[in-house]
Amino acid sequence: MELCEGGELFDCIVARGHYSECAATVVMKTIVEVVQLCHCHGVIHRDLKPENFLFANKKENLPLKAIDFGLLIFFQPExxxxxxxxxxxxxxxxxxxxxxxxxxxxxxxxxxxxxxxxxxxxxxxxxxxxxxxxxxxxxxxxxxxxxxxxxxxxxxxxxxxx
Missing domain, CATH: 1.10.238 (Recoverin; domain 1)
Structure with a gap:
């Protein structure tokens, strides 16, 4: 358990109205890395959406944390x-x-x-x-x-x- 004071990615998107291409690339790269790490360990999240990513702090700086693994499944990575x-x-x-x-x-x-x-x-x-x-x-x-x-x-x- 970790306190993530920055709130949901979804709420930040709504509050900002939009992300610049550069800022969106940073966020998406982090999401892809999280998914890759999960898949390397044989885990599929199955509920990826902006609401299930939290910013660690209120500055909207990384790290971005994945949450809600309630629908996960395990698989054998190829x-x-x-x-x-x-x-x-x-x-x-x-x-x-x-x-x-x-x-x-x-x-x-x-x-x-x-x-x-x-x-x-x-x-x-x-x-x-x-x-x-x-x-x-x-x-x-x-x-x-x-x-x-x-x-x-x-x-x-x-x-x-x-």
């Missing part, structure tokens, strides 16, 4: 995916920016992971393909989580086609 997530989190946010900072080998690794999920080679990771592949790794995600992953795979698909 080493290869975690390496790519770590590399991606070390660069500025945005698909194009990330693409510009990945080596050709890293892009090929992402393409291979996508192809591995795309069992019928139609260029789309379907709901069933994703569920089947996840089941092979012993994952028991609920439908809403599978849908979120499908949306993420679609973004990767669009990015790879560019």
């Amino acid at each position: 080493h290869h995916w975690l390496q790519n997530a770590k590399k991606a989190s070390n660069v500025p946010l945005g698909d194009v920016v990330i693409a510009d900072h990945l080596s050709a080998e890293e892009v090929e690794d992402i393409k291979e992971m996508f192809k591995m999920m795309d069992a019928d080679n139609d260029g789309i990771v379907s709901h069933d393909e994703l569920k089947t592949r996840l089941a092979k790794f012993g994952s028991h995600l609920v439908e809403s989580e599978v849908q979120l992953l499908i949306e993420a795979f679609y973004k990767v698909y669009v990015w790879l086609k560019e």
Whole structure:
């Protein structure tokens, strides 16, 4: 238990009206690092939203703390995916920016992971393909989580086609 006097990220966003791109990047980088740390330890938060991040002090300075792990689930981290997530989190946010900072080998690794999920080679990771592949790794995600992953795979698909 820790006292976080700065309040919720949500309340700070509402009070400020907006964040500059620079300030938003700092906040998002911290959130991505928190998610990465959780995933490295086999934890999925499952309730990420501005209300579940608190500033440690009233100056709205970092550190930003994640709270409310009441919906968390545990999973077995896949080493290869975690390496790519770590590399991606070390660069500025945005698909194009990330693409510009990945080596050709890293892009090929992402393409291979996508192809591995795309069992019928139609260029789309379907709901069933994703569920089947996840089941092979012993994952028991609920439908809403599978849908979120499908949306993420679609973004990767669009990015790879560019």
